[in-house]
Amino acid sequence: xxxxxxxxxxxxxxxxxxxxIPYQFADTMTIDDAVRRLNEGEWRGAVVGPHGSxxxxxxxxxxxxxxxxxxxxxxxxxxxxxxxxxLSRQEFKQxxxxxxxxxxxxxxxxxxxxxxxxxxxxRRGCGLLVTSHxxxxxxxxxxxxxxxxLVERLIERCLPPHDGRISRxxxxxxxxxxxxxxxxxxxxxxxxxxxRRPIVRITTELPAIVTSAVARPLGWIAxxx
Numbered sequence: 001x002x003x004x005x006x007x008x009x010x011x012x013x014x015x016x017x018x019x020x021i022p023y024q025f026a027d028t029m030t031i032d033d034a035v036r037r038l039n040e041g042e043w044r045g046a047v048v049g050p051h052g053s054x055x056x057x058x059x060x061x062x063x064x065x066x067x068x069x070x071x072x073x074x075x076x077x078x079x080x081x082x083x084x085x086x087l088s089r090q091e092f093k094q095x096x097x098x099x100x101x102x103x104x105x106x107x108x109x110x111x112x113x114x115x116x117x118x119x120x121x122x123r124r125g126c127g128l129l130v131t132s133h134x135x136x137x138x139x140x141x142x143x144x145x146x147x148x149x150l151v152e153r154l155i156e157r158c159l160p161p162h163d164g165r166i167s168r169x170x171x172x173x174x175x176x177x178x179x180x181x182x183x184x185x186x187x188x189x190x191x192x193x194x195x196r197r198p199i200v201r202i203t204t205e206l207p208a209i210v211t212s213a214v215a216r217p218l219g220w221i222a223x224x225x
Contacts, residue, residue: 008160009190009193009194010155010159010160010161010162010193011159011186011187011189011190011193012190015159015160016159016183016186018056018057018059018060019057019060019061021057021154021158021159022057022061022158023054023057023058023061024054024150024153024154024158026145026147026150029142031061031062031065032065034058034062034065034141034142035062035065035066035069037141038062038066038127038129038141039069041139041141042127043071043100043126043127043128043129044121044127044128044129044138044139045128045129045130045138045139045140045141046106046129046130046131046132046135046136046138046139046140046141047059047129047130047131047132047141047142047143047144048131048132048133048134048135048140048142048143048144049131049133049143049144049145050133050144050180050181051133051181051183051184052146052178052180052181052182052183052184052185053144053145053146053180053181053182054144054146054182055104055131055132055144056104056131058131058142058144059102059104059129059131062102062129063075063102066100066129070098071098071099071100071127072098072099072100073099073100073102074095074099074100074101074102075102075104076101076102076103076104077103077104077105078103078104078105078106078108078109079105079108080108081108082105082108082109083108083109083110083113084109084110084113085103085109085113085117092120095121095124095126096124096125096126097124097125097126099126099127100126100127100128100129101121101126101127101128101129102129102130103117103128103129103130103131104130104131105131105132106130106131106132106136107132107133107134107136114136118136118137118138129141146180146182147180148171148172148175150182151171151175151182151185152168152171154182155171155189162193165192165193165196165197166189166192166193170189170192171185171189174188174189174192
């Protein structure tokens with residue numbers, strides 16, 4: 001439910017961050033299907049797709065579904081230039097067959113680090129589910145392939161109303177300009193929405209009787225009562 005707040009920008013991160021919008025499958029696949037496929041692959045897999053295509057959103061949706069079947073999920077989010085896994089040796093030793101290690105941004109790790117991590121997960125019986133641009137030897141669980149139509153549906157059905165300030169042409173232009181990067185499309189539409197907000201003028205003028213009272217000495221106010 002949306003609060004209808006006049007100041008709400010429907011493209012703000014509170015509405016568009018990973019997990020805020022349920023991942024929209026383009027076909028008949030469901031989250032349960034994805035978990036079943038992951039189980040069949042011994043809890044090893046990769047969510048593959050380009051930047052801003054919904055990989056992180058899908059990962060967020062998979063977390064509770066995986067835990068619902070009895071697994072414990074350990075989440076690691078890597079950022080640009082982060083070449084090593086931010087887990088201590090002791091933390092990694094605690095992982096076992098009941099765990100699934102989720103790594104968002106797997107491509108950030110160096111080649112040797114990816115090989116070592118995959119090998120250690122196999123040895124410990126720990127699941128490994130990652131998001132990346134390529135699978136790096138892991139079974140492909142799902143490919144995220146957004147479309148212009150999908151973005152239009154997200155805006156129409158999953159975000160607060162934009163009150164006509166965003167046109168279909170705006171969406172198309174942003175889509176082509178950012179080559180299908182949904183995250184960047186939302187960033188641009190956020191700016192367009194802000195630029196088209198109506199200007200609300202707030203007057204600072206006080207009623208005449210108040211300004212008259214303020215202008216007179218306090219003694220006048222006392223004598224007038």
